[in-house]
Amino acid sequence: MTVLDGSVVTAARAGDAEALGLVYRSLAPKVLGYLRAHGVEDPDSLTNEVFLNVIPRLASLTGGVSGLQTLVFSVAHARVVDEVRRRARRPVHAPWDAELDHRHEDSAENTMFGRIATQDVMNILYRLGEEQRTVVVLRVLADLSLEQTAEVVGKSVGAVKQLQRRGLLVLRGLIERGEVEW
C-alpha cells in the first residue's frame, strides 16, 4: 500500500501530477472500502466524485497527511450521508444483476479467500448502528485517529469514543454468541 508523507502532500498541493496520483492510489482504496461498508449503490463512481471534489481544494489544505485524510473522508462521509438521505426519501428497488453485484464478480479462488470473507465482514458490520459503523470503519479502514474521526463525523471526541466502545461491544457479543459467521 502506498504510504503518504508530508512531502507528497506538499507536492500534491502544488499540483504535481505524480504526487496527485500517489495520493489517489493511497486513499482511494480506503475511501472505496468506507463507501462499500456503508452499502452505497455505486462506490467506484462515488470514489471518483470524492476526489473530484477534493483535488481542487488541495491548494488550501492545511495539516499535512492528517489534514488530507480528514478532508478526504469528510467529503466521503458527506457523500454517504447524502446517499443515506436520498435512499430514505426514495428507496431504490432494482432487480438483481449478477454483473453489477460486486460480491460475486471474482474468480472462485478469490471467492474462497477474499470476497466471501469480505462480504461476511460487511454483513457483521451491517449489524451495527449507522453511527457506530461509521466510527469503526473510519478508525479501522481509514486509519483515522479519534480526533480525525470526530472532525469527520462532526461530533466530539468523547462522543466518538463512546460510539466506538458500544460498537466494539456489539461486535464482540455477536461473535461470541455465534450469531455471525466470518
Added chain:
Amino acid sequence: MSTQVNAMMEESGLDPLESEDLATFLTKLESLVDESALAPAPTPALAAMLVGGATGVSASVVALAARRHQNALAAAVLAVAGIVATGAAAAANDLPPPAQRVAAEFSERFLPFDFPQPEERAENLTERSDHTLGESHDHDRTGGTGEGVDDGEASTGRDGDDDSGASPESQSDEDESGTQTSSGEGDDPEDAGSGDSGESSSGETDGQDTTAGDDASDVEEFEDDSADMSGESGGDDPEHEDDTRDSSEAIDD
C-alpha cells in the same frame, strides 16, 4: 494485531487478550483494504485533473474561457461594423439594386427612417446628367439668340438647335408652324397677292383642323388674323378684294 486495533480496544476499555475473536475480526476488517488495494479506475474528468493538477486544469479552463470571450467579442465587433457599413451604404444609395431594394423595404417596415429605393438613384443620376447637359445647352442658346430659354424646353428639346435661329413668336406657335408662317407673310402689306394666297390657305387650314387636331383657339386666332388681313387689304383696294374672291373661287373650283 495492528497498532490501530490495539489502540481502539484500549480506548474502549477492552482487553485484547479477553476479546481475541473481536481483535481477529478487526484485523480482518483492516486487511480488506490491503487485499483490495486497487483504486477504482478514474473517470476521464478525474484522470485529466490528476494529470494536469488542480491548478493546471483551472488555468486551462480560464484560458479557454478567455479565448471564447475574445472570439465572441471579435464576432460582435465584426457584426456591428458590417451593419454600420451596410446601413451607411444603403443610406447613400450605393448598394447594388437588389440589396438596396431589400434594405429600403426593410427600413420601410421596421425602421423609423427609410432608405432610398434603387429607382430613385437612377432618377437622380438622370437628372444630374440632364442638368449638366442643359447647362451647356443654355450657354449655347443664350449666346445665339440673346434670350433666355426655360429649362423644360432645354431638357426635353433635342430640337433646340432647330429653334436656335427662330424668333420667339415662332417658338411659341410651333404647332401651327406652316399656317402661321403663311399668315405672317400675309401681314406684309407689300405682298397683297401673297395675302390672298394666305386667305386661301386659311381655308385649307380649316380643312386640316380635323387632321391636325390642334386646339380651336389657335385656329380661331388664325382666322381672325386672316380676316383682319383680308379686311385691311380690302379697305385699301376694293378691286383687289374682287380679285381675291375670284382667286378663291378659282381655287375652290
